[in-house]
Amino acid sequence: MTVGKRGRIGWADLPARVRAAVEEIVGGPVVEAVSQPGGFSPGTADRVRTASGARAFVKAVSAAQNDFTPHLHRQEARVTAALPPEVPAPRLLGSFDDGDWVALVLEDIEGHLPATPWKPDELERVLDALAAVPTTAQIPDLPKVEEALADEFAGWRRISADPPDDLDPWAARRLETLCELADRGLAATTGDALVHMDIRADNILLGADGAVTVVDWPWSSRGAEWLDRLMLLVNVRLHGGPDTTALLARHTANADPDDVVAVLVGFAGLFLDVARQPPPVGLPTVRAFQRAQGDAVLSWVSELLG
Incomplete structure (x- = not known):
């Protein structure tokens, strides 16, 4: 479900009406805007400062950059505005939407991205923070994970119907089993916990005071309350770090271990299948990233299944 990579626009590229709306929300003219690295959007990602010293983080995009990203910004504005204070997320200061451009003005969080390969102490901080997210946070109209992933977890079936020439030989010999496991994995994602569903190193900020903030x-x-911790370990598997299999057992202890492996199988099929598609407009490197995730998860699955 991750979208594109790098090559985004900046504050100066925004239409005057969008900049004016942001400045009204922030409370004064912006005198400094610093584009932030990382992330997977072709829109702006700028830390801005006004003449009075007020700060904010600004995300803005239009359909000209990518026709789906404005929808994501609208959804993020709705969700972030409804998050309770105990969820470790930046607060929404305001938003702008004229039907074309969508801008989010968020609290500017001081912090740094976790190091990759992952360091054990930073990883434990984030895992503990995810485990502490209140599972009963009530946000209206959130989709169910099993519904949101229903088509994506059919990835192995599409691969089975049209296997690529470079399909991993281990997977090629087990396509029927992988399809069945992905179906089981989809059912195992059910739950009523609030889950972020896009946990990666570049969606996390670590504060000097020990705070962990999850963005985007x-x-x-x-869905299932352990899904975000599982997704974080997928990121560790991709970038390197502590033993993901040992951590998986500890941080999904409330789940059936076979269900957890089945969910990983579903994600492997999702990533490998979507990586075969042409890149979306404005997101030229997304498919390579998705392929890397798919290869990393498939390697892990092959070890877990023996």
Whole structure:
């Protein structure tokens, strides 16, 4: 479900009406805007400062950059505005939407991205923070994970119907089993916990005071309470770090271990299947990233299944 990579526009590229709306929300003219690295959007991602010293983080995009990203920004604005204070997320200061351009003005959080390969102490901080997210946070109209992923977890069936020439030989010999496991994995995602569903190193900020802040909430859903910790370990598997299999057992202890592996199988099929598609407009490197995720998860699955 992750979208594009780098090559985004900046504050100066925004139409005057969008900049004016942001400045009204922030409370004065912006005198400094610093584009932030990382992330997967072709829109702006700028830390801005006004003449009076007020700060904010600004995200803005139009359909000209990518026709789906404005929808994500609208969804993120709705979700972020409804998050309770105990969820470790930046607060929404305001938003602008004229039907074309969508801008989010968020609390500017001081912090740094976790190091990759992951360091054990930083990883434990984030895992503990995710485990502490209140599972009963009530946000209206959030999709259910099993509904949101229903088509994506059919990835192995599409691969089985049209296997690519470079399909991993281990997977090629087990396509029927992988399809069945992905179906089981989809059913195992059910739950009523608030889940972020896009946990990665570049969606996390670590504060000097020990705080962990999770950013970018447009994919938020209702599902199994351990899903975000599973997604974080997928990121560790991709970038390197502590033993993901040992951590998996500890941080999904309330789940059936076979269900957890089945969910990983579903994600492997999702990533490998979507990576075969042409890149979306404005997101030229997304497919390579998705392929890397798919290869990393498939390697893990092959170890877990023996």
